Amino acid sequence: MANPTVEKLQKVTLRYADKVAVALTALLCLVFVFLALSKETIETTPEQLTEVANQAQQNINRPQDEKAILERVEQDGMVLQGFGPQVASREKTKVDVRQFSLTRSFVKAEPGAGLIRDSVQEQLLAPYAVVATAGRGGIPFAARDEQGNLLPPDPDQQEKIRSGMYGMMSGMGGEGRGGMSGMGSGMMGMGGTTKTSVLQEQLNKRQEQVASSKTKAAIAGGLQLPPEEEEETAAAELVDYKIEVRGERWVAIVGLINNQQFRERYAKALKISEDSPEAHPDYKRIEMERQAFDPVSGDWSDWELVDPSRLEELTADVAFEEDPSYELTPDPVRLPPIVAFLPFLSSGYYAGVHHAQLIPPDKIRELLAEEDEEEPNATAMSGMMGSGMMGSGMMGLEMGGSGMMGSSGMMGSGMMGLEMGGSGMMGSGMMGMGGMMGRPAGSGPEHMSDEEIIMVRGLDYTVRPDTTYRYRVRVVVGNPNYNREDVSHGVDSQAREFAGPWCDPTDPVKVPADVSLYAMNPAQGGAYRPETVNFDVVAWNPQSGSLAVSNFPAAPGEFIGKPAQRLVAVEGEDEPKSEVINFQSRELVVDTMGSQVPVQNLSVGGRPLSGSFELPAVVAVLRPDGTLALHNQAVDATDEQLQFMRESYTLSISNELNKKSRGNDMGMMYGGGMRGGS
Structure with a gap:
């Protein structure tokens, strides 16, 4: 049974406790109000504060007598005995300031979670409009x-x-x-x-x-x-070292990067302004992967990385680089980390090393205008400028899709034969277009550009002859959040670099065999059997990088090509020399189709037509590895790679053109539809 006293206290508390609390609060409020009203009012005015501040400033600025200061110090007992000897002894003690340096720089965390930096790894972009073009030539090495x-x-x-x-x-x-x-x-x-x-x-x-x-x-x-x-x-x-020229094969891969979109994404992720130097991606390099096509199985191999250390090893002793005037694109769109340099070619010509979308229209018009001026005098180029070929050296113009494809059908598959002269390929008005942004003190990467679109270029020197490849590339950038603490949870601040996404695979590109053959047309004349077909045979010398083109007829049961005396360009000489070139393809003609077919059962106005038409040649050949291959005149005779190699050979043995600038006469081939090199 509960205590009666306790029950009474409980009832009293429940009934009157709140009233007592309110009464005490009201009483305290009245006491505090009374105390506040009874205090004296502060009589200090703003003018008085200003006067006191001015007096203090005058006291600080008033010149003080040095003797008075020393006397006051002595009066206060602040004299340090043996001060001079102590200073002298401390001067002998060497202090390494690195012992007191911070392990990491000060980081100022922005106020508010909304300004903490996010990762840029998901913001990286893939190159686009990527084109691969095969090439060959002679490169001087130390x-x-x-x-x-x-x-x-x-x-x-x-x-x-x-x-x-x-x-x-x-x-x-x-x-x-x-x-x-x-x-x-x-x-x-x-x-x-x-x-x-x-x-x-x-x-x-x-x-x-x-x-x-x-x-x-x-x-x-x-x-x-x-x-x-x-x-x-x-x-x-x-030049106090010996130079040797070696033939090299390569595939040039060019593409585009949306630099402006890169910066916008960086600025959003890093919570900074787009105008900040830190919003510029720190481009480190490009990485390339390739697949090889197996003609027997008809399958592509797995993607394999093109070893960058191997590429560096192959180009380490390159003696000379092409002059900057060879570049057709403005400087600001070519950032060195992601644009491979061009070794100087003592023989051969570059194809597909520039991207046409980045070549200023004035430069294209200039090149085409010079083509028109030189075309009547370019005797060595006669017959090479049909409607399907736009000029000497404008090989495979890539405009990022249909771009600039006119009624001629293939703008840029021929040669331009132009003489640049003067200041070379790059006009002075084009060199600084867009302006290369310098590196601000303490921030921003070393290589930056304000251009909206910039170029990427890689050269793969590890390709094999007579092999078809396709490529994809990606961009590697530095991590702007490396070793930073003002990052969101889960952001990787330890990785030094990030690799972006891979681009779409390029169209297939074939590296020509050292001896390549192309079916041209059925041979005509009584000296040939009806099934004889003419072949263009291209022989490339891996030692010097030079090539020669010649025509050979062959019938079933005969090998295509043989050693023949032909003019070739000689390193260090203006005049070509006649040498024996090995055009042996080691490919045997098995069977042929195609010949001159008479016109039959056709008449006009009741009168029968006479004459004949040519049925394109189709040739089956047995290759050295035992496989059969078909050559079709309709394909081979219009092959862009063959056209380029013909024109390259014509230029190399032309006396007049040899005396001019090699690269400018040939032109600097744009990246795009052209799939071959010299």
């Missing part, structure tokens, strides 16, 4: 011995360099290559992405010696060389 040491130059080579007759000098003359004046401006490291400057230390040393010699001559009052002669001498002295 020669090494078995121990890897650079070989000294041959006396004949030095003489050719000094006289301007060496292969990579002949015909370059200042006008054709924008005043390159020899090798100096094209040496090692101009525009390269992964190329190691194996000769850089040696070249820097040589340049210092040349500069020192010039300085001493000037001080002694000696006669200074004119600019042209001085540059030529310096260039000749720079």
